[in-house]
Amino acid sequence: MLEKRFKLSANNTTVKTEILAGLTTFMTMAYIIALNPNILTNYGAGGAELWNGVFLATCLSSAVAMFVMAFLANKPFCLAPGMGLNSFMAIVIGQLVATTGMGYVQSFQSMLCIILIEGVVFLILSLLNVREKIVDAIPLGIRLGISPAIGLMLLNIGFGSNVYIADSNFNQFFVMKDFFGALTASHARDVMTDAYPVMVLSAITMFVGLFVIVVLASKGVKGAVIIGMLAASVLYWVCDAVFLGSNPFASLATASFVPAFGDMASTTLFKFNFAGLAQMGWFTAVTLVITFCIIDMFDTIGTLVGTASRAGMVDREGNMPNMKEALLSDSVGTIVGSCTGTSTVTTFIESASGVEAGGRTGLTALTCGIAFLLCIFLAPIAAIIPAAATSAALIYVGVLMMTGLKKVNFDDLSVCVPVTIMLIGMPISGSIGHGIGLAMISYTIIKVFTGKAKEVSGLTYVISVLFLIKFFLAV
Template sequence: MSNNGSLENLFKLQENNTDVKTEVIAGFTTFMTMAYIIFVNPAILSDAGMPFDGVFIATIMGAILGTMAMALLSNYPFALASGMGLNAFFAYSVVIGMGVSWQTALGIIFLEGIVFIILSVTPVREMIVNSIPMALKTGISTGIGLFIAFIGLQNAGIVVNNDATLVAMGSVLEGPGLVALVGLIITGILHAKKVKGALLWGILASTAFGWINGVTPAFNGIVAMPRMSDWSGVLFQLDIGSALNVGMFGVILSFLFVDMFDTAGTLVGVSQQAGYIDENGDLPKASKALLADAIGTTGGALFGTSTVTTYVESASGVAEGGRTGLTGVVVSILFFLSLFFKPLIGIVPGAATAPALIIVGTMMMTNITKLDWDDFTEILPAFVAMIAMPLTYSISNGIALGFIVYPIVKLFTGKGKDVHWLVYLLGVVFVFYFVVH
């Protein structure tokens, strides 16, 4: 009784119309829907040259830190982990595309986190989040979904390079392509039937199917103690000195905007489902939620992982009735327990995680229904933002183009007064971003 009383005092369960059992179930549900990040994040960052084993531990530790910070600071049931899309931006756009070392990229993320901590304890970041037009929030989140799905199709070998047409269809009847296709169908059916943890079960089913055609490597145990020597390969390996180089300004700006608006879109989207958005369209305690997000990003960089951000899969726990930070505490405990199952996780091939990327992209695409399809000044900027992301292989390009197009179209169609002054300012900043990029 005293334990329940302590939890009541800490998380205000009755005030939020919930109880311990509901919060625990919600925590399990959220974890099951986002646990794929344990598989996917090390695979993506290892493409950038980072050691898989070290990133595995860093991913889990970053998720624990960010989610616990969110639970205790804001009392929202939002879970955090290394962001999909943001990790792709880290690996493919910055490290591989721009030739920046992963140590320097981690340094940039650390600096970004420090800036966000400063902005979050002042009204600045909350004001920016609440000023973003819903059309652009929708375009950004949808575009990230398209980008994630595109990467999943590439990882599966379903979409391949073609010098004449840029992209072409790969093999889907053998090897990794077949594993991903079968996994996509299984995961899609499970998700459609609202099976809890459909993404995770789909990954496991794809991995099992991979044994049939030799894509999945040999089974080698289930439980193993995490080794500090594995984590040391990425722990505190960030290079802040190189990140402070003047030539890195454009990259820092990219990370700042990508993280800021990715987080904003997720917070707004999940908060709408939870009923947190007030009558003015603002999110109460937004500054505390953003501070937790910034702490996760800063700590994640120290731990050795890409930007830690609020997860849209938190919506699954909210749908199960999760309404307080107790949901996040449960998620954190489950992430900690997952540290000890690395041998089992290590056999999962990239083709088995590709369906999760495609399904997450599909879920993020559903945000497109929030657009006002009768107002072309809303549709065009949103479309430009969303389509530019996968086609230019850059989240920041999509965001920048959306913010440039939106105020101009509004201004020259007589709707300029409807645009917040901050949006005009951000449009100018993004023009500058293209000039220096």
């Protein structure tokens, strides 16, 4: 049945490979399950009931979106509430609390109206093939550069922001910036105080996990990524217990495995505050919808194009089959997310880890979606995966995606300059969409002022202007 439904043989894959790929992607993106409700509730400031509601909404909307991706598009891409977009939503909620007098929960429910409108707009644009046309409007040279740019972004996350340690005074330290960067070993010990041993363990775990993955992959071992992550996790747990005297599983003793559906029903489930939406004013509401749409659209498009390119799922023109169906997945996920209580659902760049593990069909997305559903009951178990083990996988995948640079024509300045800007723009801005926007603007300007304006399509001009407006007029 699985063979017929997902066309496994035609995609040169097996049930075992797809399941391993789905679990690999899940392990690299499981952090969002707890982090998303933390961000959207200002780390509990909105109350425990709201936190529980957003937590359940995160699991449910992610699972639904991945089921749509699996059965409609048959692609291995996984979805969840997007980072960056959830932070932006949290900032706006804080502003609404300060300017309208509404409470945090009421402001949160007002923002759910914005997410609902965005999801409906995306659904309509996807059904009308407008989003596919936007993909086609991205010049081939830039499309080829998206994969390595995402690779650099993954490297930046893996080495930079993914592994951070907080000491007893709540100071935060990052592996690459602090441990291997500005601080010397002796100074680091003084500055990081009680956090230094944990940082050392994290750094060792990250590199051991990476080398295990590389060695296994070079020997052709199936599931090298997930085996490497598991090996890194075990190393971390053992060393944490033996050398640091901690119990890595202590959180499981007090954790609740009973879903708080009652809290979701009272705070987030179909709790649209349209009165609060009216208090924002129509200009603010429209501005927010446009902003969410632009960021999410190009984040999703960039992830799909970049990851599909790495997996060999695109043709010579850089087009991916079933793009429309894949784009529908995040539209449905976003609508479900607004109805259950979370921010915009988008395709995760961590999907690349599953693709590198051999995932080629929707069975990968289905496996990851089931894992997210199970987290409704087993979230505390997913939470004990150390960030350093996740970083090992992200770094490995990032390196592999960098190989896509060989497809870029660096002899053509109209391609070289935009792609180079995109390569540095994505990791610095932390946004795939912003990186693509900078590349599109650069490409258009270069073509116009070198007398090749006719080579730029009308839609490319429109996209470039929209990004200019967003960047410089704060739309």
